[in-house]
Amino acid sequence: EDQVTQSPEALRLQEGESSSLNCSYTVSGLRGLFWYRQDPGKGPEFLFTLYSAGEEKEKERLKATLTKKESFLHITAPKPEDSATYLCAVHSSGGSYIPTFGRGTSLIVHP
């Protein structure tokens, strides 16, 4: 069974204080790893897909990286508007294309 564990559960940063969120996964064969952002009262919003170890993707202050066991979402010089819950999900080669989601990291960036 696929498993996704995100840490930390919650993270408080000061504006400009860079940090990283972790997504550890156990799958039979990784087809893709997704990062989503979820604002309070809204649905998840797609950020990135990573497919193979060593791959990196960037969007504004966010950079996602992937190894064979985990993915990191690096946040450089965050702003208060980056406050949200960040969700990680994996698609495995186990047959169906059902994503398995982690429980998310709740990020609060203080001005």
Added chain:
Amino acid sequence: DTAVSQTPKYLVTQMGNDKSIKCEQNLGHDTMYWYKQDSKKFLKIMFSYNNKELIINETVPNRFSPKSPDKAHLNLHINSLELGDSAVYFCASSPTGQGATDTQYFGPGTRLTVL
């Protein structure tokens, strides 16, 4: 110009009642989904439809019955509501439903509270 829309946004009802949640997507996608997000933010898939056909049914009580009148709509009907059904329900859609390149687009969610 909303991509994936759901109604209602909030639903408060008594135990034992029957209720429905509607979902529509205007992205031209072939596949639609229902997810349940519990109070701890854990997002778990319930159903998936591809071109109006059920392709995923994840151990959901048969009180939950999805219906897809066409590929742009996927409704969720819940019979005999229980306290444990309280959660946020998200509808999503994706272009094909196949492959890791198939990004899902989520609706705004319906917060269901069963009293």
